[in-house]
Amino acid sequence: MLTLNPGFALILAAFLVLTAPRQTRTWIFVAAAFAAFVLLLGREFGAAEAVAQMGLPVVFLNLDALNRMFGIAVLFALIGVGITTGARRNVVEDAAILLLAGGTLSALFVGDLISLVAAAALAGLATAWLVLTSPLPGANRAGARLLIWHGLEGLLFLVGVALHLTEGAASAVLGRMDAASVSGACIFAAIMIRVGAPLAHVWLKDAVSHASPAGGAALCAFTTLLGVYMLARLYPAEPVLTPIGMAMIALGAVYAVADYDLRRASAYALMAQTGVAVALIGIGSPIALAAAEGHAFAVIVGFTALQLALGAILHRVGSARLTALEGASGIAPIATALGIAASLAAVSTPGFAAYATHSVALDAVARWETRVLWTMIAALPGVLFVGLTLRLALAAYAPTKVQPVRNEAPFAMVLGTSLAVFFCTSVGLAPQWLYGLMPAELTFDPFAVARLAPQLQLMGVAGVVYLLLRTRRPLPAPESEIPDVDGFYRGPLAQAGQMAGVLALGLYDASKRAADASGRWLSQRFAALVALCDDPFSRRSFALTGLLALSGFLGVLLLSTSQW
Amino acid sequence: MNGLMPPKRGGAGGVALVLCASAALLGVGLDFLQRHPDPFWIGASPGGAAAIGAAAALFCLAVARLAHAFLHRKRSD
Structure with a gap:
């Protein structure tokens, strides 16, 4: 059997798709995903033979239960996204999606730190490229901002790995790292950017909202998942991850x-659900780690479906803002219905994949010491149900004065979204398959009444209270945006930078003028002195010239004698 | 005129309310009917999930109101 990293199949397909005719591109996506599946599932667990490069071991393939699970999630999502790409012509974006998926998948399956960072950097560059290829307004600036984030992440990775490798060649092999060491802290900080931790979370919503419909789904599927994997691989049971995860849940819920x-x-909601996985990795018990990995899997598939559905609505309605969605059910009824189903999948509704892992997560933290985290995880589906599902349903099915003209989303988009929703439903109805993939052996029944009843009452009561107490207000202008951390660096920080630049230019200008003036003065003085010396027998200069000549002669004489 | 209007009639609100109320009733009923081991804290006791759900909805309403107030002020600027 081949010992090729499954991600390489997708990277090869990224180059192939650039030259392929339009009709074949969707098939290339699907064929590449199946080829990667074969490489992934047709091999026993274990590391392939290492190659030595500059004295360091390079392991291109190391298969185990952890990366196999994440790999399957990536390939599921890729099939849905790949089918959707058939709805439009953008060969460069197709290549960027495949490169992003390929970089992410490669990073999952390599067995050494250098290859991991290289593959993560490739995925990061592909992420920025994906946003830059979007036809939506503002995509270029969003892509440039994303490039800066990934540049910062790459720099932290580089410094961390360089310092880590000073411990010897054996340290290049992936293993648990210490976040308290300098090298470990640098790598940890880089992963925090990738996973979308608070303060570094803005890149995801910025990129997703400016990406194309297929691009937004790809960004949700292939970016933060890699961060969660790296945390599970390199920093399991790291205590600081629990408060970070809780902050992600809180911040994501508020903005969602x-x-x-x-x-x-939806990007903020993904941040909140990713926060659940991050907090569970921080808890570090076998069931918590299994829940984290399973939840990352389920959430990625759920949010891919949601982004695909919202992308299909965006494609027809022109915007995903609540103001624009009024009457969307009349324009694109299938896409709207799929959007509601996908949002239910993303918020952990019973019957969908995320509920199966949400129940495990609740059991993993059901202790007095972690009651705050338990409550946050328990409340999250209620908040997201209101924020995503109910708001979408109420806006899309709102009565309109004018009967909208039906203009359903393209077939490829509907098919890709349906497939993603089908994945969520099938895994949700038969979760033992997902539990079987988990690294820890897990016997769990999410549909036990003790687990199902609280989830039903929580979501039901949240919906009833919201529907009864809501008031209809005029929605804000389309250009309005809720301020976030990026509002600081795109606003006051950018202004401060501009002011600092103006000040520095002023200082440079003043110093240049001062240097010019002093140079002119010095040259005038020197010219006067030279003119004085040029006329040694005049009355004015005779005494001075003689004195200077005598001093110079004595100086030369003294210097020459000192050598003896 | 404070900008508040009653919710529009029609749409998905009624259907959503019926579905949510059914889920809530079913959940609360099943939760109280089954035998519970000692809950590890009050939030995990019977009916606790309903309280958390209500709190979640109130949180959503409060956040939405704050966001609306902020954006509305920004718009009038």
């Missing part, structure tokens, strides 16, 4: 409810 753009709200 507050934001009027549902694609951005």
Whole structure:
């Protein structure tokens, strides 16, 4: 059997798709995903033979239960996204999606730190490329901002790995790292950017809201998942991850409810659900780690479906803002229905994959010491149900004065979204398959009444209270945006940078003028002195010239004698 | 005029309310009917999930109101 990293099949397909005719591109996506499946599932667990490069071991393939699970999630999502790409012509974006998926998948299956960082950097570059290829307004600036984030991440990775490798060649092999060491802290900080931790979380919603419909789904599927994998691989049971995860849940929940753009709200909701996985990795018990990995899997598939559905609505309606969605069910009824189903999948509704892992997560933290985290995880589906599902349903099915003209989303988009929703439903209805993939052996029944009843009452009561107490207010202008951390660096920080630049230019200008003036003065003095010396027998200069000549002669004489 | 209007009639609100109320009733009923081991804290006791759900909805309403107030002020600027 081949010992090729499954990600390489997708990277090869990225180059192939650039030259392929349009009709074959979707097939290339699907064929590449199946080839990667074969490489992934047709091999026993274990590391392939290492290659030595500059004295360091390079392991291109190391298969185990952890990366196999994440790999399957990537390939599921890729099939859905790949089918959707058939709805439009953008060969460069197709290549960027495949390169992003290939970089992510390669990073999952390599067995050494250098290859991991290289593959993660490739995925990061492909992420920025994906945003830059989007036809939506503002995509270029968003892509440039994303490039800066990934540049910062790459720099931290580089410094961390360089310092880590000073411990010897054996340290290049992937293993648990210490976040308290300098090298470990640098790598940890880089992963925090990738996973979308607070303060570094804005890149995801910025990129997703500016990416194309297929691009937004690819970004949700292939970016933060790699961060969660790296945390599970390198920093399991790291205590600081629990508060970071809780902050992600809180921040993501607030913005998911507050934001009027549902694609951005969905990116924030993904941040909140990723926060659950991060907090569980911090807990570090076998069941918590299994829940984290399973939840990352389920959430990625769920949010890919949601982004695909919102992308299909965006394709027809022109915007994913609540103001624009009124009457969307009349324009694209199938895409809207799929959007509601996908949002239910993303918020951990019983019957979908995320519920199966959400129940495990609740059991993993059901202790007095972690009651705050338990409550946050328990409340999250209620908040997201209101923020995503109810708001979408109420806006899309709102009665309109004018009967909208039906213009359903393209077939490829509907098919890709349906497939992603089908994945979520099938895994949700038969979760033992997912539990079987987990690294820890898990016997769990999510549909036990003790687990199902609280989830039903929580979501039901949240919906009833919201529907009864809500008031209809005029929605804000389309250009309105809820401020976030990026509002600081795109606003006051950018202004401060501009002011600092103006000040530095002023200082440079003043110093240049001062240097010019002093140079002119010195040259005038020197010229006067030279003119004085040029006329040694005049009355004015005779005494001075003689004195200077005598001093110079004595100086030369003294210097020459000192050598003896 | 404070900008508040009653919710529009029609749409998905009624259907959503019926579905949510059914889920809530079913969940609360099943939760109280089954035998519970000692809950590890009050949030995990019977009916606790309903309280958390209500709190989640109130949180959503509060956040939405704050966001709306902020954006509305920004718009009038």
